[in-house]
Amino acid sequence: MSDEMGNNRVHENGSDQDQSYVVDIYPLSNYYFGSKDAIPFKDETLADRLLRMKSNYVVHGLRTCVEAVILVELFKHPHLLLLQIRNSIFKLPGGRLRPGESDIDGLKRKLTRKLSLNGDGNEIGWEVGECLGMWWKPDFETLLFPYLPPNVKQPKECTKLFLVKLPVSRKFIVPKNLKLLAVPLCQIHENHKTYGPIIPGVPQLLSKFAFNIIDS
Amino acid sequence: MSDEMGNNRVHENGSDQDQSYVVDIYPLSNYYFGSKDAIPFKDETLADRLLRMKSNYVVHGLRTCVEAVILVELFKHPHLLLLQIRNSIFKLPGGRLRPGESDIDGLKRKLTRKLSLNGDGNEIGWEVGECLGMWWKPDFETLLFPYLPPNVKQPKECTKLFLVKLPVSRKFIVPKNLKLLAVPLCQIHENHKTYGPIIPGVPQLLSKFAFNIIDS
Numbered sequence: 001m002s003d004e005m006g007n008n009r010v011h012e013n014g015s016d017q018d019q020s021y022v023v024d025i026y027p028l029s030n031y032y033f034g035s036k037d038a039i040p041f042k043d044e045t046l047a048d049r050l051l052r053m054k055s056n057y058v059v060h061g062l063r064t065c066v067e068a069v070i071l072v073e074l075f076k077h078p079h080l081l082l083l084q085i086r087n088s089i090f091k092l093p094g095g096r097l098r099p100g101e102s103d104i105d106g107l108k109r110k111l112t113r114k115l116s117l118n119g120d121g122n123e124i125g126w127e128v129g130e131c132l133g134m135w136w137k138p139d140f141e142t143l144l145f146p147y148l149p150p151n152v153k154q155p156k157e158c159t160k161l162f163l164v165k166l167p168v169s170r171k172f173i174v175p176k177n178l179k180l181l182a183v184p185l186c187q188i189h190e191n192h193k194t195y196g197p198i199i200p201g202v203p204q205l206l207s208k209f210a211f212n213i214i215d216s
Numbered sequence: 217m218s219d220e221m222g223n224n225r226v227h228e229n230g231s232d233q234d235q236s237y238v239v240d241i242y243p244l245s246n247y248y249f250g251s252k253d254a255i256p257f258k259d260e261t262l263a264d265r266l267l268r269m270k271s272n273y274v275v276h277g278l279r280t281c282v283e284a285v286i287l288v289e290l291f292k293h294p295h296l297l298l299l300q301i302r303n304s305i306f307k308l309p310g311g312r313l314r315p316g317e318s319d320i321d322g323l324k325r326k327l328t329r330k331l332s333l334n335g336d337g338n339e340i341g342w343e344v345g346e347c348l349g350m351w352w353k354p355d356f357e358t359l360l361f362p363y364l365p366p367n368v369k370q371p372k373e374c375t376k377l378f379l380v381k382l383p384v385s386r387k388f389i390v391p392k393n394l395k396l397l398a399v400p401l402c403q404i405h406e407n408h409k410t411y412g413p414i415i416p417g418v419p420q421l422l423s424k425f426a427f428n429i430i431d432s
Contacts, residue, residue: 075366076366076367077363077365077366078363130424131424132424133420133421133423133424134423134424135423145402145405145419146405146419146420146422146423147293147294147401147402147405147419147422147423149293149402150291150292150293150400150402151292184366185363186361186363186365186366189361189362189363201417201420203361203362203363204349204362204417204420204421205349205420205421206362206363207349207350207351207362207363208346208347208348208349208350
């Protein structure tokens with residue numbers, strides 16, 4: 001973030017010392033939204049899914065999932081971009097890495113798949129910033145933890161959250177079977193009932209940042 | 217953390233890419249514990265405390281509280297150092313800044329007051345690392361939030377958490393009316409009932425770090 005430290009329009013939410021971090025965020029109205037064909041979901045039973053996870057683990061080992069924390073401004077408050085599936089589950093944009101794929105490459109591929117036109121030559125690209133947090137699944141059936149629980153030697157899945165910084169404007173093209181929503185941080189914080197195990201902690205992971213709201 | 221990136225004894229909990237962070241932690245048994253005279257607490261009613269906070273705000277404005285996240289290893293799992301007051305409340309070591317005092321200076325002063333011999337000339341000092349998170353109190357009576365809630369222009373208190381890295385060994389000297397405890401991250405995570413609003417989020421704030429457990 002050091003290239004942004006000189007920024008002089010720091011929101012009052014900010015720390016003003018050496019260790020502060022400043023993130024520029026832009027109004028939701030700066031962005032354009034379109035849709036594209038639905039992407040297929042693996043429609044399967046819980047038992048089938050478990051079986052698939054187990055056989056994948058045997059072949060590829062620890063599975064890594066990468067997810068993006070993307071912010072826009074609305075009513076002077078940071079909003080997090082979330083995808084909603086079938087009017088129920090909320091997810092951060094992202095997904096699982098292919099075997100051998102790097103975190104950054106995989107996240108860019110997933111973001112393009114879910115938020116842009118595929119293979120668009122004019123793609124501006126995605127600016128993947130720092131890793132904000134990691135969650136571990138010690139076993140196939142268990143919950144996620146933000147640490148490797150004691151005595152767990154071979155975790156089955158790791159989910160990494162990355163801050164992805166948006167340019168001043170861009171076009172989002174979202175598959176028809178997904179809904180892209182901007183949800184205020186104050187609605188997400190500790191709201192496990194609606195947002196599951198990982199998303200409610202995002203406001204804490206972002207709390208060290210000063211948001212520089214640029215209303216052009 | 218860049219000076220530690222070259223470390224080659226990374227715990228398997230770690231990410232192995234550019235953006236990983238490595239923190240060395242040492243066994244609890246490396247440290248020595250002694251006690252010193254009790255430190256006075258401001259023993260007052262809730263109403264008196266509120267009154268004091270309000271008059272302080274009028275004179276000094278936003279109050280800043282700095283707290284330390286200090287880790288040791290026990291049973292191969294990171295443990296957080298917490299102070300317990302009167303066998304009930306748990307707190308991270310730290311406290312409120314004096315007017316004009318910097319975060320780092322204030323935190324070092326508070327850590328010495330609560331965890332070392334005061335004015336010990338041989339004091340090794342405290343290595344204050346990055347800010348992990350910030351919590352805001354929008355009003356005197358309200359809860360803490362890891363963001364500035366919408367429409368709050370003048371927050372009353374800000375609490376900042378800093379990672380403080382321990383040397384391979386040191387002596388902790390704790391006031392007799394405080395208890396110093398090492399609590400496993402897995403016990404703290406989301407345990408709001410026991411640990412209040414801030415501490416249960418510490419495992420998430422630390423989750424991006426790889427802990428390099430050095431058992432000498």
